[in-house]
Amino acid sequence: MKNHHYFPILICLLVCCKNEPSLKSDSQTVDRTVVFEGITDSIKPGDNFFDHVNRTWFNKAVIEEDQVGVGSYRFLNIPQQELLKNILQEVSQQENPKGSIEQKVGDFYASGMDTLSIDARGITPIQPLLDQIEDIKDISGIMDFVSIQIKSGDYSMVSPYVSPDQENSSLNILHVAQSGLGMPDRDYYFQEDASVKSIQEAYKTYLTSLFELVGERDANALAAIVYGIEKQLAQAHKTRIERRIIKENYHKISVSDLDKKHPNLGWRSFLTNLGAEIDSLDVSQPNYYDTLNKLLTKVPLAHWKLYLKAHSIDSHANILSTPFRDAAFEYNKVLSGQAQQQSRAKQMVRRVDDQIGFALGQLYVKRYFKEDAKKRALDLVNNFQKVLEKRIDDLDWMSDSTKLKAKDKLYAINKKIGYPDVWRTYDVVIDRDKFFENVVALQQDEYQYELKQLNRAPNRDEWHTTPSTVTAYYNPSLNEIVFPAGILQAPYFDLYADDAVNYGGIGMVIGHEFTHAFDDQGAQYDKNGNVANWWTDDDYTQFKARTQKIIDQYSDFKVLDSIHLKGALTVGENTADNAGIAIAYDAFKLTEQGRDTTKIGGFTPDQRFFLSIARIWRVKMREEFLRNYVMTDPHSPPIWRVNGPLMNFTPFYEAFNVKPGDRNYKPEDERIKIW
Numbered sequence: 001m002k003n004h005h006y007f008p009i010l011i012c013l014l015v016c017c018k019n020e021p022s023l024k025s026d027s028q029t030v031d032r033t034v035v036f037e038g039i040t041d042s043i044k045p046g047d048n049f050f051d052h053v054n055r056t057w058f059n060k061a062v063i064e065e066d067q068v069g070v071g072s073y074r075f076l077n078i079p080q081q082e083l084l085k086n087i088l089q090e091v092s093q094q095e096n097p098k099g100s101i102e103q104k105v106g107d108f109y110a111s112g113m114d115t116l117s118i119d120a121r122g123i124t125p126i127q128p129l130l131d132q133i134e135d136i137k138d139i140s141g142i143m144d145f146v147s148i149q150i151k152s153g154d155y156s157m158v159s160p161y162v163s164p165d166q167e168n169s170s171l172n173i174l175h176v177a178q179s180g181l182g183m184p185d186r187d188y189y190f191q192e193d194a195s196v197k198s199i200q201e202a203y204k205t206y207l208t209s210l211f212e213l214v215g216e217r218d219a220n221a222l223a224a225i226v227y228g229i230e231k232q233l234a235q236a237h238k239t240r241i242e243r244r245i246i247k248e249n250y251h252k253i254s255v256s257d258l259d260k261k262h263p264n265l266g267w268r269s270f271l272t273n274l275g276a277e278i279d280s281l282d283v284s285q286p287n288y289y290d291t292l293n294k295l296l297t298k299v300p301l302a303h304w305k306l307y308l309k310a311h312s313i314d315s316h317a318n319i320l321s322t323p324f325r326d327a328a329f330e331y332n333k334v335l336s337g338q339a340q341q342q343s344r345a346k347q348m349v350r351r352v353d354d355q356i357g358f359a360l361g362q363l364y365v366k367r368y369f370k371e372d373a374k375k376r377a378l379d380l381v382n383n384f385q386k387v388l389e390k391r392i393d394d395l396d397w398m399s400d401s402t403k404l405k406a407k408d409k410l411y412a413i414n415k416k417i418g419y420p421d422v423w424r425t426y427d428v429v430i431d432r433d434k435f436f437e438n439v440v441a442l443q444q445d446e447y448q449y450e451l452k453q454l455n456r457a458p459n460r461d462e463w464h465t466t467p468s469t470v471t472a473y474y475n476p477s478l479n480e481i482v483f484p485a486g487i488l489q490a491p492y493f494d495l496y497a498d499d500a501v502n503y504g505g506i507g508m509v510i511g512h513e514f515t516h517a518f519d520d521q522g523a524q525y526d527k528n529g530n531v532a533n534w535w536t537d538d539d540y541t542q543f544k545a546r547t548q549k550i551i552d553q554y555s556d557f558k559v560l561d562s563i564h565l566k567g568a569l570t571v572g573e574n575t576a577d578n579a580g581i582a583i584a585y586d587a588f589k590l591t592e593q594g595r596d597t598t599k600i601g602g603f604t605p606d607q608r609f610f611l612s613i614a615r616i617w618r619v620k621m622r623e624e625f626l627r628n629y630v631m632t633d634p635h636s637p638p639i640w641r642v643n644g645p646l647m648n649f650t651p652f653y654e655a656f657n658v659k660p661g662d663r664n665y666k667p668e669d670e671r672i673k674i675w
Helices: 049-060 073-092 101-113 115-121 124-134 139-150 194-213 219-235 255-261 267-274 286-298 301-319 322-336 344-368 371-393 400-412 435-451 499-504 506-518 537-555 567-588 605-616 623-632 638-646 650-656
Strands: 007-009 069-071 159-165 168-177 252-254 280-283 414-418 472-475 480-484 558-560 619-621
Touching: 049 605, 049 638, 069 073, 073 101, 073 344, 101 344, 101 435, 115 322, 115 435, 124 139, 124 301, 139 267, 139 286, 139 301, 159 435, 194 219, 194 301, 194 322, 219 286, 219 301, 252 255, 255 267, 255 280, 301 322, 301 435, 322 623, 344 435, 371 400, 371 414, 371 480, 371 506, 371 567, 400 506, 472 506, 480 506, 499 506, 499 567, 499 605, 506 567, 537 567, 537 638, 558 623, 567 605, 567 638, 605 638, 605 650, 619 623
Parallel strands: 168 280, 414 480
Antiparallel strands: 007 472, 069 619, 159 168, 252 280, 472 480
């Protein structure tokens, strides 16, 4: 089942194959000097620090035709995937024991690389689904089909997932979220600017192509019908900003009451088909399901069957023959700006990591990760925890009683480093000659894996990203912080570099993730992961006033043309960026280098700290991708992950002599500080 309750924070970085020695302690000698090249002196640090550090690189950087961006952040998973490809190519060419990790990941990869066999099958793999849809006789038949297909990973109009009850985090319950759309967000159906209109037309063309590929006549008209249904569903969707209000997206209701409320959906039968034995569930966005219940009778049955066909074909397009994959790419090209499809090997590395990534992750950890890196990272995380404790103690706007509860929560955070203590297993048979069936089998296994967690205590050994992924996240429902093996590599975790470089790199990441426990959403959860108020009324009013300043400030930042950031969408990430830098800086000042003024490469320790921050967000994106990013992503674009928090941080002003008249200068009383 889909899992929507986590807030993954993709902090992606450059990786390499080395297992490097430990970060040097204050008493040890630095082995290598990191040189900050390409500084553009003609751009003043106080005018645009991101460009001061990165503009020379940015102007020279070339985005590969099969990519949507280049540089750090999420795009640094690209070299990481080369490491995974090395593993997959090796194990796929070996004779491995049946049922072994090597056999499963190797044969899955091999089955997807056999495009000749995939192409020869054409639409054969999905023809049974199309026949089942054609045989649907009534509304109950629609819901039966939808529920059965969910168990195979084919989601359309209903989106269930299992996660902790936000009012009782010791128990996993079933949630259903709004769903039913083909474009990335409800806003795409209603905005009228030229870039969005082009995406709408591309999506309609895609739907038309799908119908043509399965032999339907008058495909253009059929696509219009499906688009019309989706637009009606989109009208019932909450916006991404509205979905940030946690309590307004939780509505626990008994199955019997829900069944009466939505007779067309037939919840009891639907849940029985899912195998979910429950008395109640959380309907996260009730208006969507109220609308769906009405539309099931308002929209003709024949039109719903077209909708199900379109979504079923789309759900499987990338595991079918070349014409289906090409059609999907043509739409994605308009959405993202990616000029050409990635090689089949790149596509398959991502799919293996997505679908059986904890098996692949075991092979990755064995080859590329050493235990001492895990210990060193944990030491850093523990030190940053102490720094944040002091910052909480020093807050002038929070009462002592709330501070005590904040620190209780801080020290209750569960820290996961490197890889899971208990590895996820996959109860599935992989056949290297049956790619389509392998994908479906893994999706069915994923469904059963989550279903087994329903009505149980949360599995606190579980991870929600694979160890090889270059990322980090905080999970409020479990009050945990996670740093996979993939992130513990250069340049963020550069074990040969001086402290300034590392505290500005992995240090910002650590501080950022800790702060998510206390951002606009995290602050609503207690130390046990329950949505509960642990604030005094006055303290929470003060907190909200400060987060509103973050919203207002970032809403003024321009990205493209007249496009501004959505401050209310990105407030959590922006809060974490602002505090993350401050926490990292405080920790850095406790080191020997942080207390010194000796220059390296012509820069003071403080300057190197801030240069490192700017360098880790060195990214260039395609304009189409950036437009979609601003509409849908809770993170600010990289330029504002540098300039935004630094214009609020006084030590940056002092390090680079930022003065009134500089474009990003803010008077000290206007610099925002929350944590």
